[in-house]
Amino acid sequence: MPIKILSDQTIAQIAAGEVVERPASVVKELVENALDAGATHLHVTVSGGGQKLIRINDNGSGILAGEVELAFARHATSKLATIDDLLQIRTLGFRGEALASIASVSQVMVTTRHRQEEVGTQIRVEGGTVTLHQSAGAPAGTVISVENLFYNTPARLKFLKAESTEKRHITTTMTRYAMAYPHVRFILEQDGRELLRTGGSGQLADVVVKVLGLENFRQMVALELEESPREERPAVRVWGYTSMPEFYRADRSHIVLFVNGRHIQDSTLTYAVIQAYHTLLMTGRFPVAIVMIEIDPQEVDVNVHPAKAEVRFRNPNAVFSAVQRAVRQAVVTFSAAPGIRSGRSGGLATARPEAVWGGEEAETAAQLDMDLALEATGQYPRQRSPFAQEQPAPEDDPTAVPVGLGAPLKPRTLPMLRVVGQVGAMYIVAEGPAGLYLIDQHAAHERILYEQFMENFSKQEVTMQHMLVSQTVRLAPAETQLVETNLDALQAIGFVLEPFGPNTFVIRAVPGLLADSDPADVIAGLMDDLEQGKKPGHSAIEEKLIMQVCRQAAVKAGQVLNYDEMQGMIRQLERCSSPHTCPHGRPTMIHLSGERLAREFGRI
Ligand code: ADP
Ligand code: MG
Numbered sequence: 001m002p003i004k005i006l007s008d009q010t011i012a013q014i015a016a017g018e019v020v021e022r023p024a025s026v027v028k029e030l031v032e033n034a035l036d037a038g039a040t041h042l043h044v045t046v047s048g049g050g051q052k053l054i055r056i057n058d059n060g061s062g063i064l065a066g067e068v069e070l071a072f073a074r075h076a077t078s079k080l081a082t083i084d085d086l087l088q089i090r091t092l093g094f095r096g097e098a099l100a101s102i103a104s105v106s107q108v109m110v111t112t113r114h115r116q117e118e119v120g121t122q123i124r125v126e127g128g129t130v131t132l133h134q135s136a137g138a139p140a141g142t143v144i145s146v147e148n149l150f151y152n153t154p155a156r157l158k159f160l161k162a163e164s165t166e167k168r169h170i171t172t173t174m175t176r177y178a179m180a181y182p183h184v185r186f187i188l189e190q191d192g193r194e195l196l197r198t199g200g201s202g203q204l205a206d207v208v209v210k211v212l213g214l215e216n217f218r219q220m221v222a223l224e225l226e227e228s229p230r231e232e233r234p235a236v237r238v239w240g241y242t243s244m245p246e247f248y249r250a251d252r253s254h255i256v257l258f259v260n261g262r263h264i265q266d267s268t269l270t271y272a273v274i275q276a277y278h279t280l281l282m283t284g285r286f287p288v289a290i291v292m293i294e295i296d297p298q299e300v301d302v303n304v305h306p307a308k309a310e311v312r313f314r315n316p317n318a319v320f321s322a323v324q325r326a327v328r329q330a331v332v333t334f335s336a337a338p339g340i341r342s343g344r345s346g347g348l349a350t351a352r353p354e355a356v357w358g359g360e361e362a363e364t365a366a367q368l369d370m371d372l373a374l375e376a377t378g379q380y381p382r383q384r385s386p387f388a389q390e391q392p393a394p395e396d397d398p399t400a401v402p403v404g405l406g407a408p409l410k411p412r413t414l415p416m417l418r419v420v421g422q423v424g425a426m427y428i429v430a431e432g433p434a435g436l437y438l439i440d441q442h443a444a445h446e447r448i449l450y451e452q453f454m455e456n457f458s459k460q461e462v463t464m465q466h467m468l469v470s471q472t473v474r475l476a477p478a479e480t481q482l483v484e485t486n487l488d489a490l491q492a493i494g495f496v497l498e499p500f501g502p503n504t505f506v507i508r509a510v511p512g513l514l515a516d517s518d519p520a521d522v523i524a525g526l527m528d529d530l531e532q533g534k535k536p537g538h539s540a541i542e543e544k545l546i547m548q549v550c551r552q553a554a555v556k557a558g559q560v561l562n563y564d565e566m567q568g569m570i571r572q573l574e575r576c577s578s579p580h581t582c583p584h585g586r587p588t589m590i591h592l593s594g595e596r597l598a599r600e601f602g603r604i
Contacts, residue, residue: 009104009128012074013153016101022160023050024169026106026146029098031177034058036079036091037142039184040200044174046190049166051149051157059141062114065121069133072108072125074100087298092262092308104128105156106149112142127152171195175211176256176263179290182207208241208290216288219247221333223291225326233318234299238326242273242289245280245331245581254288257323259300261292265309269293272320276327279450279547280578282585291323332577410575417574419566426557428566435594439570441561443582445554446547448572449513450583453546457493463512464494473497473520474504479527489541493549495523513553522552547583 006014020026027044034042037060045055063071070076077096080086086094102108103125113120113136120138124131150156160166167190178186178198185200198207209217220241229235240258255273257264273289274281281287301312313319417430417437428439456462475483480503483490490497494511507519514522526548555561561569573579573588582588598604 012100012104012128015074015097016105016153017156019095019097019101020105020149022169023054023149023166024173026050026054026102026149027056027170028173028177029093029102030054030056030144030146031174032092033098033144034060034142035177035181035184036093037061039141041185043187044189046167046170046188048191049160049163050170051160051163051166053145053147054149054170055143055145057141057143059139062117062120062140062142063110063112064114065117065119065135068110068112068121068123069130072099072103072123072130076100086301086303089297089302090260094303095308100128102146105153106151107147109145109147110142111136111138113138113140115140167191176258179204179207179211179256180258180261180263180292204240204290204292212288216243216247217241219244220288221330223289223326223330225322225329227318227322227325233315234296236319236322237294238291238322239294240290240292242276242291242327242330243287245277245585247288248281248285249288250284250286252286254286255291256289257291257293259293259295259311260297262302262308262311264311266311268316268320269323272324273327276324277331277585279583280331280581280585285585287327289327291327293319293323295319410577412574413576413579414574417570419563419570422561422566425560428561428570430566430570434591435597436592437589438592439573439589440557440582440587441559441566441569442554442557443586443588444573444579445569446550446582446584447576447579447588448569449550449553450547451576451578453493453511453513453550454543457542457546462492462494464496464509465512465515466496466509467507467519471507471519472500472504473507473523475524475527477503479503479524482527483523486541489545490526492542493545497523511549511553513549517552522549525552550583 019029023046027046027050031042031044034056037058039058039060041057041059043057045053045057047053067078075096076099077094079091079094079096080089099108104127107124107126109122109124111120111122120136121133122136122138123133150160170190171188174186174188174196178184178196182198182204183200183202184198186196186198187194188196196210198210205217208220212220220243223238223240223242225238227233227236227238252270252274255270257266257269269291273287273291277287295313299314301314302308304310304312415432415434417432420429420431422428422441423438426441428441428444430437430439453462483497483505484499487497494509494514496508497505498508500506505523507523510517510519510522526545555569580588595604
C-alpha cells in the first residue's frame with residue numbers, strides 16, 4: 001500500500017481507542033466532565049451495557065452557546081492553556097480529547113445551557129460530524145447522550161465483553177466517583193434498574209455503606225494520617241476506610257486508591273495496603289480498602305496515561321510509607337477478636353465509624369455491663385511456669401508497672417482474661433468481662449514469641465544459645481546452597497553455622513528460644529522459608545526465619561499446660577500489639593460474647 005496521510009476521521013478513530021476502550025470509559029469521561037463543571041447532581045442512565053445508550057444529566061455550569069461545537073474538536077479544553085498549568089491541575093480532565101474521541105465512534109446528542117445564558121443549545125454529532133445544531137430551551141446544565149457506541153468501528157465492537165461484564169464495569173466506575181465525591185448526588189440506572197443512589201451528604205462513610213452494605217461497613221475502620229513535610233518528603237494526608245482482618249476478599253481488586261479525588265491504579269500502593277496487613281491476613285486473602293491520598297498537585301504527574309488512570313509521584317516512597325502506616329495503624333488499633341462485633345447493631349446516625357461500631361472504649365464499656373459472675377481464681381495447682389516467670393503478671397491494675405523491670409508495660413490490647421481451663425490439650429478457655437474466649441494455645445504462643453523476637457531483633461538483642469557439644473547437620477545440595485547464601489541472615493537471628501565439609505555444617509549457636517529443640521531438625525525445617533523468602537516483594541528473609549523459629553518454639557497442640565502456664569501466656573497475649581492473629585494470620589482466639597451465649601441459651 002502506498003504511504004498516505006490518514007483522513008481526519010480515521011485519525012480520530014485511532015486516537016479514540018486510547019481514551020474510549022469500553023462503555024465504562026465513556027461513563028468515566030462524561031462523569032469527569034460533569035464534576036469538573038461543578039455539578040452536584042449527576043444522573044446516569046445506561047442501556048445495553050452502555051453500547052446502546054449512555055446518558056448523563058448534570059446540573060453543572062453548562063457550555064456557552066458559542067463553544068458547544070468547539071468542545072467536540074480535538075484538543076479543545078477550557079481546563080488548561082499551557083503545559084505549566086498541568087503542575088497546578090485540579091480538574092479531572094485536561095487533555096481536551098474525550099468529547100472528540102467519544103463523538104468519533106458513536107452518535108452523540110448534547111443539550112446544554114450555560115448558567116449565564118437564557119437559551120440553551122442542542123447539537124448532534126455522528127461519527128465526528130455535526131449533523132444538527134439548534135437553540136433549545138433547557139435547564140442550566142448539560143445532558144449528553146451517547147448512542148450506538150462503536151457503530152462505525154466494528155473491530156472495537158467485537159472486543160466488547162458480554163453485556164453483563166460491561167454493565168459491571170460501569171457500576172464500578174460510578175461507584176468510585178461516588179466515593180471520591182461524597183458531596184455529589186449520584187444516581188445510576190441500568191436497563192431501568194437503579195443500581196446506585198448516593199445522598200450527597202459529604203460523608204464518605206455514607207457512600208461506603210451504599211457500596212458495601214452496612215454489615216460490611218461495620219467491619220471497616222477509619223484511616224487518618226497526616227505526614228508533615230520534612231526534608232525531601234512532601235506533606236501527605238491519607239484517609240478513608242480499610243477492612244479489619246476478619247473481612248477480606250480473594251483478590252486485590254477491592255483496594256481502591258484515589259489521589260486528590262482521582263481514582264488511580266497503582267500496583268505499588270496497592271501492595272503498600274496489602275503489606276500493612278502483614279501477619280494479620282493469611283496468604284490469598286486481601287483487604288477491602290478505600291484509600292484517599294491528598295498531596296500537593298505539584299508532587300503528582302497526572303499526564304502519564306491517556307485515560308489518566310496512572311500517575312507518577314515525585315517522591316513515591318513518601319506516599320508508599322504514608323499509605324502503609326495509615327493502614328497499619330488503623331488495623332492494629334481497631335482489630336478485635338473474631339465474633340466480637342457479630343450480632344451488634346447500631347444506627348448510622350453519624351458518619352464517624354467510632355459511633356457506628358462502638359470503637360474500643362465503647363466496646364469495653366459495653367463489655368463491662370455483662371453480668372458474668374467471676375469465680376475466685378486459684379482452683380488449679382500453681383506451679384513454676386515458663387510463661388509466668390518471663391513477665392510478672394500485673395494482677396488488677398492494668399496500668400501497673402512491674403517492679404524491678406523499669407520499663408512500663410505495653411498497652412493492653414485485650415481485656416483482662418481469667419483462665420478457666422484447657423480443652424483437648426489444644427485450646428485455653430478463658431473468660432473476660434465480655435464473655436468467653438477460646439484461645440488456640442499454639443497460635444497464641446507463636447504470636448507472643450514473634451512479637452518478643454521481633455522486638456529484640458530490631459534492637460539487635462537476639463539471644464543465642466551456644467552449643468556446648470558441637471553438632472553437625474548434613475543437608476541436601478540444594479539446601480546447602482540456600483544456607484550458604486543466607487548465612488548472614490541466619491546469624492542475625494541467632495544461628496551460627498560453619499561449613500564443615502561437603503553439604504555439612506557445624507552448629508555453633510542457635511536462637512535462645514530453640515535451646516530445647518533439636519538443632520538439626522530446626523535447620524531442616526527452615527528450608528521452605530528460605531526458599532520462599534527469595535521471592536521479591538516478600539518480607540525480609542530474617543522475618544520469615546523468625547516466624548519459623550517461633551513456630552518451632554511455641555507450645556504445640558497436644559501439650560498439657562498447667563494453670564499458671566496458661567495464665568502466664570494469656571497475660572502476655574493481652575499486651576501483644578496484634579493479639580488476635582498468629583504471625584501467619586490465623587486467628588488466635590474465638591470470642592463468644594455474653595450476649596451471644598444468652599441468645600444461644602434462649603435467655604434473651
Ligand atoms: P477536557 O475535559 O479534557 O477538557 P473534554 O473533551 O472532555 O476535554 O471536554 C472539552 C470541554 O468541553 C471541557 O474542557 C469543558 O469546557 C466542556 N465540557 C464538557 N463536558 C461538559 C459538561 N458536562 N459541562 C460543562 N462543560 C463541559
Ligand atoms: Mg473531559
